[in-house]
Amino acid sequence: MAAIVLGLILLSLTIWLGLLSFWGQFWRADQQLEVETLHITSLESLPVVCAVIPARNEADLIATTLRSLLLQDYPGSLNVFLVDDRSTDRTANFAEGAAYALDKPQQLHIISGKSLPPGWSGKLWAIEQGIQAVETLYATSLQKPDYFLLTDADIEHDVSNLRRLVAKAVQEDLDLVSVMVRLRCESFWEKLLIPAFVFFFQKLYPFRWVNSPNNPTAAAAGGCILIRREALEQIGGIQAIRQTLIDDCALARAVKEKGRGAEEQTEKQSNSSSSPASPASPASPASPPTSPGRIWLGLSTLTRSLRPYPSLKTIWDMVARTAYTQLDYSPLLLLGTLLGMTLIYLIPPVGVILGLIWGNWAIAFTGLCTWLLMTWAYLPTIRFYKCPLWLAFCLPAIAFLYTLMTLDSALRHWQGRGGAWKGRVYPG
Secondary structure: OHHHHHHHHHHHHHHHHHHHHHOOOHHHOOOEHHHOOOOOOOOOOOOOEEEEEEEOOOOOOHHHHHHHHHOOOOOOOEEEEEEEOOOOOOHHHHHHHHHHHOOOHHHEEEEEOOOOOOOOOHHHHHHHHHHHHHHHHOOOOOOOOOEEEEEOOOEEOOOOHHHHHHHHHHHOOOOEEEEEEEOOOOOHHHHHHHHHHHHHHHHHOOHHHHOOOOOOOOOOOOOEEEEEHHHHHHOOOHHHHOOOOOHHHHHHHHHHHHHHHHHHHHHHHHHHHHOOOOOOOOOOOOOOOOOOOOEEEEEEEEEEEOOOOOOHHHHHHHHHOOHHHHOOOOHHHHHHHHHHHHHHHHHHHHHHHHHHHHOOHHHHHHHHHHHHHHHHHHHHHHHHOOOOHHHHHHHHHHHHHHHHHHHHHHHHHHOOOOOOEOOEOOOO
């Protein structure tokens, strides 16, 4: 038994060494929007931006969100399209009041949401209606919107957030720029579990890989996405991802895959045109090159989510809503995830305890080294959220809770309760 335990701990240690060395430096938490110096004042013409906000029963938060958008220091044109997704709490009234209080009612366009058609998720149907409203408004205009800002109704944008997003997109010729906004981290359960949520997301989608056009990894954070209008049209619009629950990553994947496919096709054409041509056949003209779909994902220190998660239940429900969806509703992937989480996060502290009980110092020491290694990896995220450093040592216990949430997500799906949100249930 001791040999088996020691072998499992050594395997866990090896995995951690591999993750820290070869997995996109996910743990560094260094891909941040605000750390770069971004300027747009040198542009001859500033891009036109239309923000689309899906809102369903967000009366408590929508005024703060709208104020933060309407007070942006972006020097270009910005119009805000709020889609009231059949709210019952006067969301639209609070939104209109916020715009009038700032004397900017002309910048806010409120769209009354239509009934949810089959085959759509509620959020994406609301976004689709917002984009349709944008197209209607600009149908007779010579200048079309350059970018859509897709943002949630519970996001308080830093005053310079849009300016930074546009500058990032323009300067680096990006089709999609997204930031994982700073999630609320005030209650005990938020401090315990929210930084780990970000840590696991970065491990699942290493931001450096996402931001590399040479790597197929794609992801975005749905709370704040700036997407080029032409890029959205090239993938077939929001309709192309209309049934997805994890819509942000699906959108990023569609944009990046479309660009990578075009890049590979251009490369093949280039290679074909450079190969010796038959004297009997004239060389065919090369198609114009298509720029690759480039995306960027990072953290934000200033733009933040207003959504509170004051209890374990609220965080549990948030994770359980889509965890099994992330696994494509696959029992095999679920089993692999449960075993993987146990091996990577739980075996080391269990080894320390068993080593001390058995008096086997090799097991205890190896388990402690692995535990300290994962703690060290978690520290940058803990520091980013300005939480007590001792919480980094709690990562195994936190991972255990997330493992239970994932299992509960599968149970909810099997019981027909998966994907419940805002009074709607989306079966897989």
